[in-house]
Amino acid sequence: MRVIGIDPGNAATGFAVVENVAGGFRHIVAGTIRAHRNASPSERLRNIYEHLLETVDAYAPAVMSLERNFSAINVQSAFRLGEARAIAKLAAAQRGLELFEYTPTEVKLTVAGFGTADKAQVKSMVRRTLGIDAAIELSDDAADALAIAACHLFKARFAAPSIACGGRQGVR
Template sequence: MRIIGIDPGIAIVGFGILDKKGSQLLPVQYGSIQTEAGLPVPLRLKQIFEAMQQLLAAYRPQEMAVEKLFFNKNVTTAFTVGQARGVILLAAEMAGLPVYEYTPLQVKQAVTGYGSADKKQIQEMIRILLKLPGVPKPDDVADALGLAITHAQFRTYLSLSEGVQR
């Protein structure tokens, strides 16, 4: 199973692609899509959309995990992140990709087993779980990998519970 995790944003979209083979999680590719500050928002959204289409076509993930939006104190930031998230979801839909949403709390619990883990603890655990040489940068990339790990663990749980129900 190939999973892409996405941490949406207007300036930086983090992505992390993993292959889940049995209980193993193998990193395939990770990085970020970045747009230039000062460009008109519609152009930035177009750049994100086109980059997402290229990523999905190149790596052909089977499922997408994306961070569930929560309300931010800065309403303008929340709206622009929501717009970026919208074009990301559109790219997934156009590629026929099912999308699963996870909260930051779910990611913390899945990656560290502790809902109050701080960012550094989560990043270090991602590095360890994926046997990476260092913590992925920028933070958005580590967040995206955390989302992919969370979904991989959720898929394992679903498989186990389906086996029990049969």
């Protein structure tokens, strides 16, 4: 199973494609979609949309694993977060990907073993789980996206035959 993990954000959206292989997982691609400094908000959304569709078309994941953040600091940041997430959901619907959403705590718990893991700990576990050498640079957003994708693979592996355990499709 091939999964695209997405850490949606207005200024930077992390994405990563991961799949399971015999005995583990391997990463196919990971990166960050960054907004141009002078881009208008709608151009930023378009940029995210087009890059996500390109990535889905290039690597053909069957599933999208999306960070589902309940805890925006305030209504304004919720608006912005919701916007980037909407674009990811739209791309999933348009390419027929199954959509699963995980909270940051679920991702940390699943990937690093404890829900309060910090960024460095998550990154270190992502490197180990996916065999990504220290020589390969990994941005925070890409590492988060890798963790979100790996989270779904972990959940799916330990929940066979049904994979609908931790992720809840379509819940808001």
